[in-house]
Amino acid sequence: MTAAGKAITCPACGGTIEIRAAGFSVNLACQHCGSLLDVSRPEVALIRKYKRANARFALELGKRGMLFGREWEVVGALRRKDQIAIWQEFLLFNPYLGYRWLVVADGEWQFGTPLADRPQGDRNRVFWRSDSFTRLGRDQQTSTTAVSGEFYWRVKAGDMATATLFQSGDTMLSREVSAGEENWTQLVRVSQSEIEQAFGLNRRRLPHRKAPRGLMRFRPQAGLEQDDLGRMFMLALASSIFAVIAMAVLAGPSTKADTMVQIPVGGQISPVRVGTITVRRPWQFVTIDADASQFENRWIDLEYNLVNRSSEQSIDAFGLVEHYAGTDSDGAWTEGSRHGDTMFGHVPRGTYDVYVSGSAHGWPVDPQATDAWGSAETIDVWIEAETGAMSWGMWWTLVIALFAWPLTVLWWRFRDK
Secondary structure: OOOEOEEEEOOOOOOEEEEOEOOOOOEEEOOOOOOEEEOOOOOOEEEEOOOOOOOOOOOOOOOEEEEOOEEEEEEEEEEEEOOOOEEEEEEEEEOOOEEEEEEEEOOEEEEEEEOOOOOEEOOOEEEEOOEEEEEEEEEEEEEEEEEEEEEOOOOOOOOEEEEEEEEEOOEEEEEEEEOOEEEEEEEEEEOHHHHHHHHOOOHHHOOOOOOOOOOOOOOOOOOOOOOHHHHHHHHHHHHHHHHHHHHHHHHOOOOEEEEEEEEEEOOEEEEEEEEEEEEEEEEEEEEEEEEEOOOOOEEEEEEEEEEEOOOOOEEEEEEEEEEEEEEEOOEEEEEEEOEEEEEEEEEEEEEEEEEEEEEEEEOOOOOOOEOOOOOEOEEEEEEEEEEOOOOHHHHHHHHHHHHHHHHHHHHHHHOOO
16 A cells, blocks of 8 residues: 655644545644644644643554455544443545544454445334344444544544444444434454454553444344443442341341230220330341231321330330222222331430330221120230341342442343344
């Protein structure tokens, strides 16, 4: 391949820059200072001077190598991203064949050929050269984060595009729409060994996250790629298990007290002593569980008191047990539970007497409620108080928070499939 380059001087830093595709390139990013230059006019105009040096890429600008029996030169490089992925794109040039692309994400490479004949079809299926290509995933909003080298259009960091990918076997078609302009590219896989042999490779500069569903795409046959998503789920699971262990350790020693009380329907009972519990840590959770005998269309209001034996101060809380059943136009239904639990948070160290009082109510209201034997109806309620319990509600809140993002990403990837 004959070199068609000329040298210019960067007006920002004074460095010498070679234009490798003279007559074709519009933009050129200085490899010395990172300034973006307009080389479409005889006089080189400075568009923007970057504060940082040009971005680091896996392939060196100016490198030449053989791919598919043709010699190509790396003339430009881009770093791009979407909401969950980053990747690199390299613009190749041959004065007789024009431009091609090399794309890399997580060590996987693709060779891209711009299409002059656009595929035809709808948003889910297109046809190109007698082949049918099916859409993969949803549209991706991509952005350019770094630019180096020269390009045949005006490109800069911050450029946005909407990318869509279509697949037929091992061949991909990528559609990108930016500023009202639509471009199509054919993508085929290239092994990393071929890239290393052709251009050399800086492995430390390779992006380590998978490409999105746009121009820069990971392996086509994968249903769910082995990327950060799997690690996110594993991290969430490990954090959940660690939280359980930590809660068990922090819960401390346990003491229990229990009793059974009978509460008349339509009546109430005075405070009944359940027993004594001891909080041995500077503070602990205390839970009180209430399990009632079989009943329907009743609710029980419970009041709990933890009375500190030394200070005689009381810590109070309330509980509810209710269960309803019936039939309507949709059939039989039930609501509520005959079990209820109440948690005291941050109970200070000390010995406590536990008391319970409460009242039971019927629905519909029947002040003369009786049981099957004609006696005044009562409900048996078993009460158990325990120190050192764990707050499972807090743990489930943590689990939901940990898994929310990976599940959102999973849904986002497949919602249009």
